[in-house]
Structure formats: C-alpha cells, structure tokens
Amino acid sequence: MPTWIRSLRPFDALALPGVIERTTDLREAERFIRLFHGEHPSEGGMHARLRDVGRDIARHGTYVHTFEELQFGARVAWRNSNRCIGRLYWKSLRVRDRRDVAGAEGVALECVAHLREATGDGKIRPTITVFPPDVPGRRAPRVLNEQLIRYAGHRTRGGSVIGDPRQAELTALARELGWRGGLGRFDVLPLIIDPGLGGPLLCNLPGDAVLEVPIVHPVYPWFADLGLRWHAVPAISGMCLEIGGVCYPCAPFNGWYMGAEIGARNLADSDRYNQLPVVAERLGLDTSTERSLWRDHALVELNVAVLHSFEAAGVTMTDHHTESGRFLTHLEREEKAGRTCPAEWSWIVPPISGGATPVFHRSYDNPTLTPNFVPGH
Numbered sequence: 001m002p003t004w005i006r007s008l009r010p011f012d013a014l015a016l017p018g019v020i021e022r023t024t025d026l027r028e029a030e031r032f033i034r035l036f037h038g039e040h041p042s043e044g045g046m047h048a049r050l051r052d053v054g055r056d057i058a059r060h061g062t063y064v065h066t067f068e069e070l071q072f073g074a075r076v077a078w079r080n081s082n083r084c085i086g087r088l089y090w091k092s093l094r095v096r097d098r099r100d101v102a103g104a105e106g107v108a109l110e111c112v113a114h115l116r117e118a119t120g121d122g123k124i125r126p127t128i129t130v131f132p133p134d135v136p137g138r139r140a141p142r143v144l145n146e147q148l149i150r151y152a153g154h155r156t157r158g159g160s161v162i163g164d165p166r167q168a169e170l171t172a173l174a175r176e177l178g179w180r181g182g183l184g185r186f187d188v189l190p191l192i193i194d195p196g197l198g199g200p201l202l203c204n205l206p207g208d209a210v211l212e213v214p215i216v217h218p219v220y221p222w223f224a225d226l227g228l229r230w231h232a233v234p235a236i237s238g239m240c241l242e243i244g245g246v247c248y249p250c251a252p253f254n255g256w257y258m259g260a261e262i263g264a265r266n267l268a269d270s271d272r273y274n275q276l277p278v279v280a281e282r283l284g285l286d287t288s289t290e291r292s293l294w295r296d297h298a299l300v301e302l303n304v305a306v307l308h309s310f311e312a313a314g315v316t317m318t319d320h321h322t323e324s325g326r327f328l329t330h331l332e333r334e335e336k337a338g339r340t341c342p343a344e345w346s347w348i349v350p351p352i353s354g355g356a357t358p359v360f361h362r363s364y365d366n367p368t369l370t371p372n373f374v375p376g377h
Contacts, residue, residue, distance in 0.1 A: 029054075029057060029063060029245045037049070069244075073244065074371070082342035086256075086323055093253070095128055096117075098129050108203040116208065122232065124254070126253075133248045138196065143238070149235060152188075152189050166272060213229060213315055217305040223305050234255065239374060257316075259319050260303060279302050283297065320350035321357055343365070
C-alpha cells in the first residue's frame with residue numbers, strides 16, 4: 001500500500017445522502033442509442049439494442065452501457081461542450097472504464113493513476129476516467145474538488161487569502177477533515193472523495209502525480225522572483241458525464257491548457273492570484289491612470305511567461321491564436337458532417353486579445369446537446 005493512501009480517513013459526520021430515486025429517462029436512452037448507431041452503422045442490431053435497453057429500464061430503472069457506447073458517449077460529450085474551444089481532437093479522448101471501482105480508496109488510486117497517465121513525460125494526453133453511475137437506490141462516488149489538482153486558499157485572521165481565493169471554502173473543509181497542509185501560495189489540495197455511502201475520505205496527491213511548471217520570462221530574469229507556478233494537467237472532476245439519461249457523477253477528464261487560461265485568468269484575475277499589479281510594478285509601468293494601458297501590457301508579459309515556461313519545460317500547451325484557428329477548423333468539420341456545433345461566445349472568445357482572434361468576429365448556435373458534461377454533485 002503506498003504511503004499517501006494511508007492518509008485516507010473516514011468522517012461519518014459529513015456523510016451525504018446515499019439514495020438516488022430518479023430512474024433513467026427512456027426517451028433519452030433511446031435518443032442516445034439511435035445516435036450511437038447512426039454514427040456507427042457497421043455495428044448493426046440497433047432495434048435489438050433498443051428493445052434490451054427498454055426492458056432493462058422497465059425492470060431496473062436504468063441500463064448499462066457497453067464499453068463502445070461509453071467511449072462514444074464520453075467523446076461526444078466533449079464534442080458537445082459549448083464552453084470548450086479545444087474540441088478539434090474530440091475523437092482522440094482516451095477512455096478509462098473504471099465502472100467496477102466503487103470504494104473511495106479505489107477511486108483515489110484511479111484518480112492518481114489518471115494523473116500519471118495523462119501527464120506522461122509532459123506530452124499531455126486527453127483522458128477521462130469513468131467511475132460507476134448513479135442508479136436507483138444507490139448514489140455513486142463523487143470527487144468534491146472541481147479539479148483533481150487545485151491550489152489551496154488559506155484564509156488569514158485579517159480576512160485576506162494566501163493562495164487561490166477560489167479554493168478557500170474547499171481548503172477550510174479539507175482542514176476540518178484533518179488536512180495538515182502548509183500556508184503557501186501553491187499548496188496542492190488533497191482530494192475529498194464522497195463514496196456515496198458513508199463519510200468523505202481525504203487523500204493527499206503524491207508528488208509524482210502532480211507535474212508543476214515554474215513560471216519564468218524569456219526576457220525579464222526578475223520574473224522568477226515572483227515565485228509563480230502552475231500545474232500541467234487541467235483535470236476537471238466536478239461535473240457529471242451524462243450519456244443517454246445515465247449520470248456518471250465521478251468522471252474526471254482533461255485536455256491540455258491554453259496559455260490564457262493560466263496567464264489571463266488563474267494568475268491574473270483580481271479574485272484569483274491578482275498578479276497584474278505586481279507585474280506592472282516590476283515593469284515600471286504607470287499604474288496611476290488606466291489610459292497608460294498598464295493592465296494590458298502586464299497581461300501580455302504574464303502570458304508570454306506562461307507560454308515560454310511550459311514550452312521550456314516540454315509540457316503540452318497551446319496559445320489562444322492557434323486554438324482559435326483550430327476551433328474554426330472543428331466548426332467547419334462539424335458542419336460538413338451535418339452536425340450542429342454548440343458554442344457559447346463569451347467562453348469561446350479568449351480572455352486576452354479576443355478581437356485579434358478569428359473566433360471573435362462571428363456568432364454561434366448554442367443549443368444544449370447530449371451527451372454532455374453538466375454541473376455535478
């Protein structure tokens with residue numbers, strides 16, 4: 001047993017409801033089966049499969065996806081994710097079927113395995129690990145963290161936060177559950193796993209599962225003194241994978257980062273790490289007036305540093321100009337295939353230099369399609 005798994009501890013007082021009453025919607029199931037066979041005509045047997053699914057829902061309130069259906073559903077959920085600009089490679093998503101893993105310890109082990117496999121040697125692999133679904137009478141496991149890797153936000157007595165303010169509430173919960181982390185700006189939070197029945201379990205992530213990149217600048221040596229860093233794999237874990245009326249509440253998935261997600265949001269937003277005033281001061285910019293565009297200048301240099309650092313470390317990352325072009329390629333392919341490509345404009349347009357990217361200058365259809373990733377927990 002690895003040493004990090006020994007930190008798992010039960011806390012019955014915080015147990016969450018363990019019963020699911022909702023049954024699978026037959027119409028959603030039938031719609032998905034028809035979609036699967038429509039895009040896999042060589043599979044055959046659609047009518048027999050529809051009959052079996054209808055029988056299982058009538059008897060048990062739900063049905064079980066084949067691996068082929070699960071894989072297709074997970075990939076199409078990425079294809080249908082209207083807030084994701086990086087969907088061009090949706091067919092490459094690697095699906096880890098872990099529906100036979102129900103215990104919290106098993107979920108913890110597989111989440112760590114997911115990070116190790118997705119990270120590789122820095123060439124990030126789009127990956128999803130699918131744990132058991134909710135079924136009538138039984139609540140499936142969940143990871144309470146919004147992503148598998150997040151940095152703690154430590155509230156001080158003065159009301160400020162050291163680290164990531166967005167994670168202050170989760171950090172407080174982790175400490176209540178027994179976490180004894182430090183008080184640094186980039187302390188990796190433990191996973192908090194709700195097993196469905198019983199209390200949550202706390203799990204520290206081992207160091208070899210978390211690849212981090214120190215942020216430096218190709219021109220300004222002082223940038224290293226800021227002590228900034230970020231993790232390599234954005235593994236979202238707080239959403240439900242919904243396929244054909246079946247909810248998989250624990251299905252962590254990742255692609256790779258677009259630099260602006262870190263440089264223009266995580267490190268730059270005033271309610272996150274708020275580094276623009278710091279960078280502007282070190283650059284000697286005039287921050288007394290907005291007309292100096294000091295925020296814009298600092299934002300560009302921060303994003304230059306992020307992109308440079310990931311490239312120097314050999315970690316997969318894309319920039320917002322390249323990814324905007326790729327998204328339009330994806331949109332064109334979907335239209336040629338006769339499919340609608342849902343897109344939420346405010347998320348597709350990058351948070352830096354939006355007007356300089358091709359995705360800015362058009363509108364998008366934005367229907368809600370399934371399979372999809374929906375708010376979890």
